[in-house]
Amino acid sequence: MPLTFFLHGELDLAQLARLDPDRDWREFVTGERAWILQTYLRLRASGCEARLAGELPDDGIVVFSSKQRRLLLRQRVRATRALLIGVREDVGEALIADLEVVQNRRQADGRRRFFIPFWPQPGLLAREPLRGTRIETIAFKGYLGNLHPAFRDASWQGFLAANHLRWLADAAPYKRNAVDAAGLEWNDFREVDLILAVRAPDPRLHPRKPATKLYNAWHAGVPALLGPEVAYRELRRSRLDYIEVASPSEAREAIARLRADPQLYAAMVANGRERAREFTTQAIAARWRVLLADTAAAAAQRADVLRWRGRSLRAKALSRRALRALGMWR
Numbered sequence: 498m499p500l501t502f503f504l505h506g507e508l509d510l511a512q513l514a515r516l517d518p519d520r521d522w523r524e525f526v527t528g529e530r531a532w533i534l535q536t537y538l539r540l541r542a543s544g545c546e547a548r549l550a551g552e553l554p555d556d557g558i559v560v561f562s563s564k565q566r567r568l569l570l571r572q573r574v575r576a577t578r579a580l581l582i583g584v585r586e587d588v589g590e591a592l593i594a595d596l597e598v599v600q601n602r603r604q605a606d607g608r609r610r611f612f613i614p615f616w617p618q619p620g621l622l623a624r625e626p627l628r629g630t631r632i633e634t635i636a637f638k639g640y641l642g643n644l645h646p647a648f649r650d651a652s653w654q655g656f657l658a659a660n661h662l663r664w665l666a667d668a669a670p671y672k673r674n675a676v677d678a679a680g681l682e683w684n685d686f687r688e689v690d691l692i693l694a695v696r697a698p699d700p701r702l703h704p705r706k707p708a709t710k711l712y713n714a715w716h717a718g719v720p721a722l723l724g725p726e727v728a729y730r731e732l733r734r735s736r737l738d739y740i741e742v743a744s745p746s747e748a749r750e751a752i753a754r755l756r757a758d759p760q761l762y763a764a765m766v767a768n769g770r771e772r773a774r775e776f777t778t779q780a781i782a783a784r785w786r787v788l789l790a791d792t793a794a795a796a797a798q799r800a801d802v803l804r805w806r807g808r809s810l811r812a813k814a815l816s817r818r819a820l821r822a823l824g825m826w827r
Contacts (some may be wrong), residue, residue, distance in 0.1 A: 498580070498797065499557030500547040500789060502531060502537035505565055505572070510549050514538070522620035523678035526669070529562045532584045535616055536560065536785060545789070554579055558793050560598075566591035569810060576809045580797050581642040582788075585610075587705040592814040594791060595802050600707040601728035611792065613784045614776055615707045617716050624718040628690065630759035632752065636665035636689040638682075639710070644668065645695045645724065645744075653745050660752070665689065686717035691752065695724035695742060704729045711739055712776040715769035719725060722751050737768035743747045 506529075507513060516524055518535050524715050525531045537549050537560075553559060553569060556578045561569065563583045570593065583594030585604065590597065597610045605612040619748065635657070637644055644666075657664045665680050686692075694710040696703055708728035714721035723740040729739065740755075742748040755762050774780070796802050807815050820826035 498794065499554070500545070501550050501554050501557055501559045501579075502533050502547060502555060502778055503551070503559050503561040503569070504533050504549055505551045505568055506536075507551065508800050510551060514549050518616075519622065520617035522618070522684050523681065525619055526678045526681065526683070528564055532586060533560065533617070533621065536584075539616065539778055539782055540785055540789075541785070543779075545786060553577060558582060560789075561591075561594075562586060563588050563591040563594070566593055570814065573810050576807050576808050576812075580793060580802070580806075582793065584729050585705075587707075592817045593810045595805065596788075596796055598788070600705060600814050602731050603793045607651065611786065614712070614781055615709045615778055616711045616778060617709070617773075617782055618684055621713065621716055622685045622687050623716065624686050624689055626718070628688070630762040631688045631807070632662070632756050634663040634665055635691045635693055635752070636667055636686075637693050638667040638713075639694065641666075641668040641670050643694075643696055643710055645686060645697050647745050648693065648695060648748075656745070656749055662752075686713075686719055689717065689719050691755070692717070692719050692721040693706070693723075693742075693748060694721065695790075696726070696745075696750070698743070702730070710730050712773060714739070715773035715776070718766050718769065720755065720765040720769070722748050732772075734772075735768070736772060737765050738772060739765075 504510065509756050513534055515540060518525055518538055525535050534549070537547055541547055553573045553642060557580070559579045560582045563585050566583065577634065580596070581594045582596045582598060583591035585597050585599045587600065598613050599610050600615065602612045604610055620630050637648070654664065668679070669681055692710065692714045703726045706726055706728055708731070711717045711721055711729050711732060723739050725741055725743055729741070732738065740751045742751055
């Protein structure tokens, strides 16, 4: 089945197809490019035949971002026989999708929704080994809105200053497709000694979010202080994987513990190096190939998928919404 990656709203797809994620990493800071374009480029580099398109084809397998589900409904009025794979990202479900790629195991069901980890930070530069177990620089790398407000106030800054710690807020405001990445150094961990990533509290533990910051820290050789989230807890096997903190007071305790115990710091770095093997670009590409070559091909022959082939996207979405309300589709 022909494979298409759908990416709408770009002026020059041919130019994007010439990018190298590790060389041109700043081009991949927004969701659609990070998930759709990067997946296309990495799979193509691994020998997978695919094309990048801004229009929905009539057949084959199509991978699209769920953020563009409404755009697809407007763009495509007539029916399509394509098998649609929606990449959920951190938005709601795309009812037009026949299969979905989700961000953590809680969202997966092994039949229609499949967990594939997000790609690690492209072009990542690991921490300098000569820094040893020192803790001088603590970094947050990401969108500013994803940082707990308590880590942006004066008391946190006062703690950092009193303990001779440098706070590296390598952050940007979220502006969808208009993010200015010129001042970001999301790939550079060379002088980072601790990663901190704590979101505002959520009683559901942020069920839509991935564990990317955790395995980026593993790849970078940097211990991580992370908030309570589903995706992090799913991957946790031991206390060496990361330290969970929910507030500045817990973060202060964790920092003091690591400064007092250099052996713990070194053990977390060594453990992360081993855990990172599960989340290399090669390992993630292999999971994508299984989904596209085996899982999707088998799903295309299932009765519950075949019944929707040849319908318009709008009819598919409306019918599934009605069936879900009756408890007959999920």
